[in-house]
Amino acid sequence: MNKLAILGVPMDLGQARRGVDMGPSAIRYAGVAGRLKKLGYTVKDYGNVTVDNGTAQEETHGNLKNLIAVTQTSRRIRDAVKTMLEDNSFPLVLGGDHSMSIGTLAAMTAHYNNLGVIWYDAHGDLNVPATSPTGNIHGMPLAVNLGYGHDMLTQIGTRKLKTENVVLIGVRDLDEGERAFIREHNMLAFTMHEVDVLGMAAVIEQTLAHLAHTDGIHLSLDLDALDPMYCPGVGTPVLGGLTYRESHLAMELLAASMRIVSAEFVEVNPILDERNKTAEVAVALIASLLGDTLL
Structure with a gap:
């Protein structure tokens, strides 16, 4: 597939720290479209989905913040990604906080019969309203896509x-409810302990083997998966993360598998960044995922 579609999601409704809504602009400024065109892709930028920022912080349902606004925006994301898929394009969605994946994956799971997902993240994002310590929906999207919430x-x-x-x-960085969810459902999770012991090559090999029965794999990459020394511009940094080189290797191996059918890169916050460093890392990883090599 040499057609690639870009969608920006300037949303910060799923969490409390402002600034992540500027993530798509930062990634575009770092040259993502030009980098991908050099790889031979026909790139169509669909612009930004409309985000209901006007309702931000105005409504709370139980302990869920901005539920209506996140729901409305997620539907628009779903519909936009559906249009990309109907055009036989590879959807590349730029964020924006991780709650945006509710809409991205709603489109992808409708399009594929047995979608696989790689959640590349410091966090599990498996909270539900009863287990969430904050009520921030960006800590819930994976649970939502699994049908919980x-x-x-x-x-x-x-x-x-x-x-x-x-x-x-x-x-x-998992909340207790997320740990319980992973254990209860016997989900495959490579913590930093497993990454350190096994090495990234083995982690990706086992990941692809685990997802061999799926008919396509979506990559959801939160830049806070990387250590803050490489990606300081994220809303919820956690020390002890993945290295820049480990992440490039992961993207290169996923590219070689030819199994990735869509991707989203989320949680870039330019306000917290250093000279757009995190957005530049995002562009470099996107390029590796989509086939960029040294030779």
Whole structure:
């Protein structure tokens, strides 16, 4: 597939720290479209999805913040990604906080019968309203896509992910409810301990073997998966993360597998960044995922 579609999601409704809504602009400024055109892709930028920032912080349902606004925006993301898929393009979605994946995956799971997902993130994002310590929806999107959470969110997608079709990589900051969820559903999760012991090559090899039965794999990459020394411009940095080189290797191996059918790169916050460093890392990883090599 040499057609690639870019969608920006300037959303910061799923969390409390302002600035991540400027993430898509920062990644574009770092030259993502030009980098991909050099790789031979026909790139169409769909611009930014409309985000209901006007309702931000105005409504709370139980302990969920901005539920209506996140729901409305997620539906727009779903519809935009659906249009990309109908055009036979590879969807590349830029964020924006991680709640945006509710809409991205709603479109992807409807398009594929048995979608696999790689959740490349310091966090599990498996909270539900009862377990969330903050009420921030960016800590819930993977649970929502698996069918757990508030009805307004889970009903955005018509087909749910299967727990056996999800692999978490780089996890190092889990709430107790998320730990229980992973254990209960026997989900495959490579914490930083496993990455250190096995090495990234083995992690990706086992990930692809685990997802061999799926008919396509979506990559959801939160830049906080990397250590803050490489990606300071994220909202919830956690020390002890993946290295720049480990992440490039992961992207290169995923590219070689030819199994990745869509991707999103999320949680770039220029306000917290250093000279757009995190957005530049995002562009470099995107390029590796989509086939850029040294030779």
